[in-house]
Amino acid sequence: MTFARRLPTRLALAMLGLLCLPASGLAQTARAYLSQNEVGLSQQFVLNVEIAGTQQLDADPTLPDLTAFAAYLGSGTSTSMQMANGRTSVTLTIEYQFQAIAVGTFDIGPITVPASGQTLATEPLTIQVTNARATTRRSGGADGGVAPDDLFITAMPSQDTVYVNQPVTVEYRIFTRVNVDGYNLAQQPTTAGFWAEELAVPQTGVEQIIRDGVQYASSVIRRVALFPTSAGRKTLDPLTIEAQVRVQRRSRGFFDDPFFGRGRSRPIVVASDAVDIDVLTLPAGQPPAFTGLVGQFDISTSIDRTDVNTNDALTFRLEVTGTGNIRTVTTPELGFPTDFEVYPPDVTEQVEPSGEGVRGRKMFEYVVVPRAPGDVSIPPVELAYFNPDTDAYAVATSAPINLRIAGDAIDAPSGPGARRRTSIDAQQDIRFIRIALPTFRPIGASLFRSAWFWTVLLTPLVAMAGAVATRRHQDRLRGDVAYARRRRASRVAKQRLAKAESLRSPEQHRDFHAEIGRALHGFLGDKLNLAEAGLVRDEIRSHLTSRGVANDVIAPYLTCLEDCDRQRFAPTEPDAAAMQEMLTRAGQAMTTLDQALS
Amino acid sequence: MITRPILTLTTAICLGLLASGTAAGQDAFFDEGNQRYQDGDFDGALASYARILEAGLESGDLYYNLGNTYFKRGEIGPAILYYERARRLMPGDDDLLANLDLVRQQTADEITPLPEFWMFRAVRWWVGLLPLTALAWVVALAYLTATTAVILLVLKPGTPVALWARRAAIVAATIALVLGLNLAVRELGIGAPQEAIVMATEADVQSAPSDDSALRIFRVHEGAKVRMGRRSEEWIEIVLEDGTVGWVATQQLEPI
Numbered sequence: 081m082t083f084a085r086r087l088p089t090r091l092a093l094a095m096l097g098l099l100c101l102p103a104s105g106l107a108q109t110a111r112a113y114l115s116q117n118e119v120g121l122s123q124q125f126v127l128n129v130e131i132a133g134t135q136q137l138d139a140d141p142t143l144p145d146l147t148a149f150a151a152y153l154g155s156g157t158s159t160s161m162q163m164a165n166g167r168t169s170v171t172l173t174i175e176y177q178f179q180a181i182a183v184g185t186f187d188i189g190p191i192t193v194p195a196s197g198q199t200l201a202t203e204p205l206t207i208q209v210t211n212a213r214a215t216t217r218r219s220g221g222a223d224g225g226v227a228p229d230d231l232f233i234t235a236m237p238s239q240d241t242v243y244v245n246q247p248v249t250v251e252y253r254i255f256t257r258v259n260v261d262g263y264n265l266a267q268q269p270t271t272a273g274f275w276a277e278e279l280a281v282p283q284t285g286v287e288q289i290i291r292d293g294v295q296y297a298s299s300v301i302r303r304v305a306l307f308p309t310s311a312g313r314k315t316l317d318p319l320t321i322e323a324q325v326r327v328q329r330r331s332r333g334f335f336d337d338p339f340f341g342r343g344r345s346r347p348i349v350v351a352s353d354a355v356d357i358d359v360l361t362l363p364a365g366q367p368p369a370f371t372g373l374v375g376q377f378d379i380s381t382s383i384d385r386t387d388v389n390t391n392d393a394l395t396f397r398l399e400v401t402g403t404g405n406i407r408t409v410t411t412p413e414l415g416f417p418t419d420f421e422v423y424p425p426d427v428t429e430q431v432e433p434s435g436e437g438v439r440g441r442k443m444f445e446y447v448v449v450p451r452a453p454g455d456v457s458i459p460p461v462e463l464a465y466f467n468p469d470t471d472a473y474a475v476a477t478s479a480p481i482n483l484r485i486a487g488d489a490i491d492a493p494s495g496p497g498a499r500r501r502t503s504i505d506a507q508q509d510i511r512f513i514r515i516a517l518p519t520f521r522p523i524g525a526s527l528f529r530s531a532w533f534w535t536v537l538l539t540p541l542v543a544m545a546g547a548v549a550t551r552r553h554q555d556r557l558r559g560d561v562a563y564a565r566r567r568r569a570s571r572v573a574k575q576r577l578a579k580a581e582s583l584r585s586p587e588q589h590r591d592f593h594a595e596i597g598r599a600l601h602g603f604l605g606d607k608l609n610l611a612e613a614g615l616v617r618d619e620i621r622s623h624l625t626s627r628g629v630a631n632d633v634i635a636p637y638l639t640c641l642e643d644c645d646r647q648r649f650a651p652t653e654p655d656a657a658a659m660q661e662m663l664t665r666a667g668q669a670m671t672t673l674d675q676a677l678s
Numbered sequence: 679m680i681t682r683p684i685l686t687l688t689t690a691i692c693l694g695l696l697a698s699g700t701a702a703g704q705d706a707f708f709d710e711g712n713q714r715y716q717d718g719d720f721d722g723a724l725a726s727y728a729r730i731l732e733a734g735l736e737s738g739d740l741y742y743n744l745g746n747t748y749f750k751r752g753e754i755g756p757a758i759l760y761y762e763r764a765r766r767l768m769p770g771d772d773d774l775l776a777n778l779d780l781v782r783q784q785t786a787d788e789i790t791p792l793p794e795f796w797m798f799r800a801v802r803w804w805v806g807l808l809p810l811t812a813l814a815w816v817v818a819l820a821y822l823t824a825t826t827a828v829i830l831l832v833l834k835p836g837t838p839v840a841l842w843a844r845r846a847a848i849v850a851a852t853i854a855l856v857l858g859l860n861l862a863v864r865e866l867g868i869g870a871p872q873e874a875i876v877m878a879t880e881a882d883v884q885s886a887p888s889d890d891s892a893l894r895i896f897r898v899h900e901g902a903k904v905r906m907g908r909r910s911e912e913w914i915e916i917v918l919e920d921g922t923v924g925w926v927a928t929q930q931l932e933p934i
Contacts, residue, residue: 510780511773513746515712517705518739519811520730527814527865536818540825547832 108133110193112202119180119209122318122354124153127176129191129202132169137195141174144189149209150178154322154349177349179318180209230257233319233352241358245374245405246468247305247438248357249279252319255289255296261324263301271306273314277431277438279303305438307405308359320351362466367473373465375404381461381478390450390487398444398461406431406440415459419452452489457482562609569606573599573670581663586653596666597644600637603670607677629676637669704730711743720751738767742774749781755900757781759875762903762934769806786899791919805863813864817857824850872906874931883924887913895924906933
């Protein structure tokens with residue numbers, strides 16, 4: 081763009097340099113002026129820079145930054161020569177075409193023009209951009225002969241309210257009353273928010289159209305189908321062209337004779353108006369299979385053979401035809417049985433830009449290989465779409481296909497694209513918490529500190545010890561008289577003492593003492609396993625001494641025994657106190673002896 | 679004379695039963711924690727579970743649930759810590775090992791454990807084969823069977839009963855001995871290393887117990903399991919699972 085803009089300027093400057101050599105002595109001035117000081121929003125205006133008396137421009141004029149309120153459209157250069165009083169003056173005018181894009185009053189700073197080693201600067205300008213559209217409709221610029229109504233472009237949308245994905249056709253037409261040699265698109269309007277499909281321009285050529293009572297030559301310069309991708313109010317930027325217009329100079333100079341004017345064509349930049357399109361969201365109630373298709377569609381399926389053997393390759397075709405955004409048809413979901421190996425499809429699409437919108441077909445060609453025999457039905461394929469004509473959703477359905485497959489089942493090889501039963505794709509997550517109540521135990525608790533443990537450990541041990549003791553006791557009782565007598569010695573002695581106690585009266589003192597004597601004798605006999613009858617004092621003493629019994633234990637025992645014998649035969653009756661003392665002494669003697677013997 | 683030891687024993691048993699009876703109050707907290715966990719209130723679940731711990735009670739399932747809760751809160755270090763604690767109480771638990779494995783994958787450090795001598799692995803497998811409670815029951819039953827059989831043998835020698843008692847005693851005693859050894863190893867913690875989990879997001883590992891940055895060898899991150907060795911004031915010697923040794927500040931670790 082930059083190059084295209086600069087080239088004519090440079091060329092013109094070079095020519096000027098040649099032409100203006102004789103005028104080298106003239107003062108150089110630069111002047112800037114606007115085509116109009118007040119311009120409507122979106123309308124065009126021209127910033128002219130007129131340099132008089134130049135010989136050469138060292139560089140293109142430097143324009144201040146106008147992007148805040150104006151969009152640059154293009155530039156053109158014109159020169160004029162005037163001869164007055166024998167002096168030739170040369171004026172170079174550079175026209176910058178702008179479109180106002182913001183409302184307000186703006187200053188255009190000085191424009192600097194480097195020429196012949198000097199830097200010329202223009203006076204600053206002020207421009208007012210208003211909302212008033214109608215006041216200056218399509219300003220063609222202040223250049224001679226081309227009024228705004230002489231040359232303009234219209235943008236005609238087929239409708240200004242559409243659904244998302246429903247195409248709107250915009251037709252750009254050029255209207256002219258001047259001779260246009262040709263044009264080129266200076267600025268393609270951006271189609272943000274749309275998916276654009278260029279349509280063929282009808283080859284009708286130039287038509288004569290009466291518009292507002294004026295006859296124009298008109299022709300279509302561009303047709304485009306736009307598919308809005310989202311809902312809301314969308315604005316299409318203007319389309320700008322640079323037309324080569326054959327013009328005649330305004331001045332009545334010699335060179336303005338039509339004869340000279342011939343072939344003088346100058347570029348005029350014109351732009352269409354911006355177009356607003358309201359995009360509606362699709363109504364609710366979309367079928368589950370809906371993927372955003374809007375238009376009218378049909379779906380059909382076919383297969384090359386219906387009687388096949390396993391492992392034969394089949395070609396399955398699926399074709400979607402219709403008008404609408406056919407290019408966005410996605411690969412449909414096929415309900416092939418899992419015994420089929422389905423390879424990725426070969427997709428072809430043919431889109432013909434038709435008069436209204438886009439018509440076309442999209443074909444999916446699958447190679448499928450049956451791996452198991454049997455009668456198989458390939459279920460219908462469904463395609464859901466929204467029909468804007470009826471404002472309703474519709475589902476196109478293909479006919480089911482029945483296949484007869486003969487042969488043996490074959491294990492599917494793991495070829496590329498082979499369809500497999502999907503394995504469970506487990507998500508990575510932890511397993512669930514425990515819900516059942518656990519048995520809590522004290523922290524740091526050890527089995528060895530629990531009562532249970534020691535109970536379970538020790539009770540059987542105690543029981544075992546008891547069992548062993550019982551067993552040994554029984555064994556001794558059974559085979560060991562001495563043991564048996566010793567075991568019962570205390571018991572028998574106690575019984576005898578008890579009996580003696582019951583005889584404790586002065587009348588029965590003989591029996592009393594006899595019983596105590598028997599108890600003492602019997603106890604000793606049982607303890608030592610001796611015959612009681614043969615026991616005399618010396619024998620007792622020697623037996624006890626040999627068992628290591630101390631003398632001070634033996635002595636009281638023998639004394640007690642002697643006292644008993646003496647009292648048995650004593651003539652006097654002892655008193656009750658003496659008898660009680662006797663009983664106590666016998667008991668003590670036996671206890672001490674028992675302790676000494678055990 | 680004989681009645682006194684029996685009395686003491688009965689008292690001890692009653693006390694033991696009482697101790698286990700206090701768990702009834704904790705069941706409510708456990709249920710409450712589970713409910714909160716299921717409702718997605720992980721902070722609340724944590725608070726409920728913590729009350730059981732504050733009461734001085736523990737259980738493998740409780741630690742497992744705590745590990746899950748911390749994981750859901752995105753705290754990898756505590757999650758691993760509680761899983762490891764649960765593992766001490768229920769070493770072979772399938773869910774526990776699966777979760778622990780998953781959480782370990784999210785730790786920053788990839789530590790390849792040293793290959794272990796197969797016999798140690800076999801022994802560890804054997805020791806952890808049965809849950810502790812089941813093990814204790816089996817040992818107790820075998821022990822009681824063996825002692826009963828011995829008592830019968832002692833009391834009724836030479837009878838057909840004694841013949842069977844003899845066989846039963848041999849079998850039961852063998853079981854009680856083998857599994858009893860197992861139980862003793864588990865309960866006394868024989869051969870179990872003192873381990874800890876790194877709690878700090880990043881911990882500097884020094885070559886000596888000192889803050890000097892020149893001594894830094896490497897860094898470990900939250901969730902890494904280390905074996906604890908010697909201690910020196912605020913510092914502790916750690917051994918990583920791959921055998922690397924170094925010193926870290928004690929407060930960056932939490933013993934299992």
